[in-house]
Amino acid sequence: MVNHVKGKVLSLLSVPAILLGLMSVVPAATEAADTPQTLTNVAGSDDYAKPGLQPEFQTVPKKYRNDIPVQILGINDLHGGLSTTGDVGIGQKTYKGAGTAARLASYLDQAQNQFKAVANSNNTFRVEAGDMVGAAPANSSLLAHESTMHALKEMRFQIGTLGNHEFDRGLPEFNRILNGNAPTASTNASQLVKDYPHYSTNMQLIVANVVNQSNGQIPFGYKPYTIKTVKAGNEKAKVGFIGIDTSTLPSLTLYDNYKDYKVLDEAETIAKYDKILNNKGVKAVVVMAHTGVATSPQGQTTGPVVDILNKLNSIDPSNHVGLYVAGHSHQYANAKIGKTHVVQAVYTGKAYDDVWTYVSPKSGKFVSVAPHVYPVLSQADDPTVSGNPNVAAVVKDADNRVDPQVNQVIGKAATPETITGRLHNNSTMENAAGEVVVDGQLYEANKHGVQADFAMTNTGGVRADLEVNENADITWGAATAVQPFGNILQVVKMTGKQIEDALNQQYDQNQQYYLQIAGLKYTYTDSGDANQPFKVVSMTKDDGTPITPDGTYNVVINDFLHGGGDDFTAFKDTAIQGSIGTDTDTFVNYIKDMTAAGTPVQAPQLDRKVYQGN
Missing domain, CATH: 3.90.780.10 (5'-Nucleotidase, C-terminal domain)
Structure with missing residues (x-):
């Protein structure tokens, strides 16, 4: 009698920093009433299990051979899933037993090597869209998630942004593990945490819309964006990356963890920094945002990201956001909303984004964006791939440290x-x-x-x-x-x-x-x-x-x-x-x-x- 109730549920969604996790449906953005226009909404296609099988990744199209190839490899919502496996739905297919950080690392390496071989380019950027830590298994949580940060370092992630779970133990504590500082006496760290090695992740944290309540400045010296120079032969261009957290943060974590901060409107913040980047000569912009979205098997894409992009294009029609790497809702997404491509690689390391773009050295703009989402295949489904040994070593060490307590x-x-x-x-x-x-x-x-x-x-x-x-x-x-x-x-x-x-x-x-x-x-x-x-x-x-x-x-x-x-x-x-x-x-x-x-x-x-x- 209640099948109509269940039909309203798209999937599960992650949210509260100390408590929330997966929800049943992607929420509607609070600013939807302020978005008078509705952009075109076209689903992408993910029919292949590996980028090596992707037809458009076999060669550089002739029309882009004078442009600069740039690859974006992305993940979101890792949640300390160092050993986590499970089924993952991507497009029309479900892959069994996907995941683990070590196998994710190997697939990222394969994807980067393929791009380098085909496009003859070193312009690869590994990015992360929030919730690296929090709501995690014991081999992360018992070690204050430093094991997860060490794994991300071994995976060579260069740029990350904040999610709600980075606030689970307070943003100062996340900043500590990001930078590899030893715990202070006030953190009441366990002996396991005190004994664990502390070193920097070497990831650049960018977030544009989280500011201190006291002075309106972005906390801990984080930057709102970063600019990367990309090259091909003698040609150069710039790509900008903007980091965004969900404006629903106050409903997702404890008051003490967010009371010192204010989270600004996502669309208005993107518009602000897109213009700043434009004035700096950046015409190709990537947004990494911990805001939810989902593309259903029927090809319908919904969620706050759609509303944010509608609002962004209403207030800044000439924006240069070509790619939006989403997170937070733990769902698969691949779509083009207006002129912006959107991807989300589910969660806990079961999938990853592989996006090939081409930037014109003359205009500085994206002339092509080809986004895809791929599973982290299980050993049974792809026995030819072994886990990355450096990441596997981090995980094994973490397991050895926590196993006596975990197995009790x-x-x-x-x-x-x-x-x-x-x-x-x-x-x-x-x-x-x-x-x-x-x-x-x-x-x-x-x-x-x-x-x-x-x-x-x-x-x-x-x-x-x-x-x-x-x-x-x-x-x-x-x-x-x-x-x-x-x-x-x-x-x-x-x-x-x-x-x-x-x-x-x-x-x-x-x-x-x-x-x-x-x-x-x-x-x-x-x-x-x-x-x-x-x-x-x-x-x-x-x-x-x-x-x-x-x-x-x-x-x-x-x-x-x-x-x-x-x-x-x-x-x-x-x-x-x-x-x-x-x-x-x-x-x-x-x-x-x-x-x-x-x-x-x-x-x-x-x-x-x-x-x-x-």
Whole structure:
């Protein structure tokens, strides 16, 4: 009965810096109302698994042989995925078991070598569009993500920009690992982090629209753009790169992590720096932006990037942005929006962008942009390729350092089967791992004497399936992969009306943000309102007792939601009744407690949200 609900979901999207992660749908940009024009929107084509098979990459077309070849190799949303693998959809095809940083490095090397051989050019730039770190497995997170930065250094990434997850531990901490400084006493670093080697990534960080609240200056001396000179024979030209973060940052991270900064409008900032670059003689511009976009298998491209480019071309029709390397929404994209090509290489190192461009030495403009997205094929699909040994060494060293803690068995599952998470939502946007998480939060709150009726979490904070070993063991690493952030859990007092408002807020942005719930059930139905197509009809406790609008209840939420994160304003500033520690520790303790009680963890029935047709 609810297939029409599920049909609204494009895919999953990453967002909150300490908590959010993949959403169900790419959000609409807030400035859409200010974009009077609609640019042409044409999907690109990605039919080949490797650039070596791409017909247009076999030779330099005759009409461009007097121009300067330039290659852009891009990634986005690595999220510390040093060893992460999974299926990846690109165009009409799905590739199984894609990923790992070492194999990504090898494919980037292959792509660059092919470009050099065919185009006789060294004009290759490796760029990154935000969320290098954060929401990551233990071989990154336990080492303060320095292992990921070391891997990026070995992959020779030259230019990067900020995403929301670079703010997870505060921007000063990200700046520390970017530059390879040792942790200070105030960071309370673990011995693992203190013992890890600290050295600079040698990546130039550019961001144009993040400024200090105090003085309007870009923090830490980061630059808004960089200019690179490209050459072919005796000819030269300039290519400009502008870095952009998402303006939705305040809803994606904790207040303390963004309060010192202001994020400016994306389109207006691009227009400003495009003109500055133009005045410096730069007529070929690449934007690297942590803003979401998706191209569906049907060839439809949607998301904030489309709205940003519409607005950009409305206020600056003569802009020179030829390529937009996107991130944040964890989806595949290849499209031409107006005159600008847009790509996004999914996430966690499962894919990469390979874009061949040609710049006229006379006009300085892009005369051709040929963008493609390719998978990082598994060893099974491409046994001829081995992982880059330098990156593999970084990963192996990280594994060796964290393995004693990661492999510690903390409990048992009822069956030796993985308990699946947000990649396996049912039609009402429930998933088993998410509901185990909130079940645990509710149980642990009451166990520690902080009386709670319900628990709720934004599903972006539930980052992974709960992996279960073949003997039904659950390890510390498996548990913390599900809840990696260490957000503080608070018990807050809410009225039934506030709870209803929070549940309804799941439906005001096409379920871009949604909740996992414990201790209550509710029914919802069609509202007839296009802006919020569904509404809550009734709510009850698990035992069937109605939840009344003027009744008061204690609800476990994380501090991200308490600040109104993911636009759940119903939780904001509710009265705190107590705290129960971090979400990570709470989940680990719940698995231990269930095992000790002889009730091993099992996947719950997904029946807490019930759609009721009119």
